[in-house]
Amino acid sequence: MSTYNFDYLDELEAEAIHILREVAGQFEKPALLFSGGKDSITLVRLAEKAFRPGKFPFPLVHIDTGHNFEETITYRDKMIERIGERLIVGSVQESINQGKVIEQTGKNASRNALQTVTLLDTIAEHQFDACIGGARRDEEKARAKERIFSVRDEFGQWDPKRQRPELWNIYNGKIHKGENVRVFPISNWTELDVWNYIRREKIELPSIYFSHEREVITRNGQLMAASPFLNMDDEDVVFRKQVRFRTVGDMSCTAAVESEATLIDDIIDEISASKISERGARLDDKVSEAAMEDRKKGGYF
Amino acid sequence: MNILKFFTAGSVDDGKSTLIGRLLYDTDSILADQLEALQSSNRKNDDGTIDLAILTDGLRAEREQGITIDVAYKYFQTEKRKFIIADTPGHIQYTRNMVTGASTANLAIILIDARNGVVEQTIRHSYLVSLLGIKHIVVCINKMDMVNYSEEVYSSIIDKYKVLAQQLKLKDVTYIPVSALKGDNIVQNSVHMDWYNGESLLHFLEQVDTDNLDKSQLARMPVQWVIRPQTDKLHDYRGYAGRVLSGTFKLNDKVTVLPSGASSTIEKIEFFDQLPDAAHAGQSVTIHLKDDVDISRGDTIVNASALPQESKLIEADLCWMDGRALDTSIMYLIQHNSKVTKCKISEILHKVDINTLEKHPADEFKLNDIGRVILKTADALAFDLYDENRANGSAILVDSRTNLTVGALMFRAAVE
Ligand SMILES: Nc1nc2c(ncn2[C@@H]2O[C@H](COP(=O)(O)OP(=O)(O)O)[C@@H](O)[C@H]2O)c(=O)[nH]1
């Protein structure tokens, strides 16, 4: 009997690879939603482990709010070049130009909510039947309830009361035309698991995840990167601070945290000691107790 | 460090959500902003302390009704282990959600309200635990604070449960008196129950063996995907990608491919940039065979000297999970790992009254019904018995009219 070392990261990794291969096997036109954040970067590594030396059986799809951190886009383009896979960009700006959505106004304006429309349009245009996403159940309590294969209707809506039973490691991806499935291979990972995995795999990340000095303002008690995308006025005082980002989304809704963590080891120490959840740095979740549930019902990731 | 997956079962209000909240709270797993949200919530305990149950009741309807409707997954870790908890609903109408939460667990916590003792739901939940073959069971007698932490109350309840455990052939059962609300014997040992010499719940969970490593000889790997780069450099490359369900495959092992029955030898095992000489249960790998055999998704590679059963007629336990009753006249799809084929339920042998455990003849199967059936599949399945190899002994039924998952199947025998 040979013994082997199969620790928790190996187990989470093997589960995620299994899920990715089920997507490949069960769907005609899957896609991997790539946000440029650490979770979707992790998904890309998992896809490499699932399908190399073959090509990915799906393109990467980036829903671009136009309000990006420059570092994310640079990273994205470099990564696409390295892995040699196809990238499809769905542009929120284009949805605005087409009049499909209307830009929000006011101090807390953000393009985060508008993304859903662009996402659904992109899914419809390319007829994707499965979209792989990097959401995790530890992020938020509505997500804690979602299946790994989460069926959405034609309008992208999640119906939490009618979820399919999901048994053992058997995933039912059967759908009717027009429906699609959101698939979350790293559902069972925590934020710390993702970081430990990134360290173990020596995965490169966009520089904004690490401590750097930048111009910020204070909004609703949080540090926001000063940028043309924030509707700033005279009351907003810009100052410089040593910060990093714990989650990376639209610039208008992603808050920075004060941090000196320049190495991945520092980040892991910081998160282990932290008393604030990752989503605590997202203004989009602060709106109400059911904010995420409502957005998911509306078609959000 | 490894992972223990467990779930909680009990009637409504026995304190499942509170128990999980307590475990998270006392292991310092709740972060400040989540705590702040809890404190500002309207749902409070009678004495004004925060209601830990809202940590898991994540849906609006659940918070409004104060009950758990669907499984919530929670994560925490201690220095010893990582834990994945499924908080499952106790209501009979949500049995299917409980089965969902239980199907991936290796340990069940069954809660009993000390004031009520063993009730109908306890029997039902314990039956489900035995049906699903959950290895370890911890029976927590909860709300001990409401019965003056009485040893007599505790003893009389566990005496009753032991009878049930014997009836259900539950082997590995541990009993712990707790108060989820006050925190007795959850993380710290209680100061109110000197008469209890056992461990706290967390301590027990930290050291129980997880059995994540399957050491059986039943090496099985369903093929999920065939990797064929078809580039000039990798012209003849053909790798079978899948996750080893059970057992171990080693280089040069003789294997059989089912259903074709073709035999070959393992030439190479690949895992991204590594070439390990063995692939073990749980690992997702790519296998290369020496011979050029025709293999596609849905086929299973198995140890040639420990073949699974192969049959088109299978006796199985069925848990029905759809609002639309079973129709024995129509065809369903059965999904057994990566294999999907048509099937019919050709006979209902009996149904189990899950509150009394009595078996009855039946001609209909409705939502949450459980019983024994014979199914007839279009293609033969290569399976093991559920009790011997859970991973290769289970399947789901899909209704091709609605695409919904309508049944959970546990294989009990091949019908000759
Ligand atoms: N006194 C006391 N009350 C408890 C205990 N555990 C839970 N409760 C209360 O019982 C009620 C139901 O608990 P909950 O966790 O929602 O039960 P669930 O339906 O099993 O999830 C709540 O009011 C809890 O505060 C306990 O150990 N002692």
Ligand SMILES: [Mg+2]
């Ligand atoms: Mg509950």
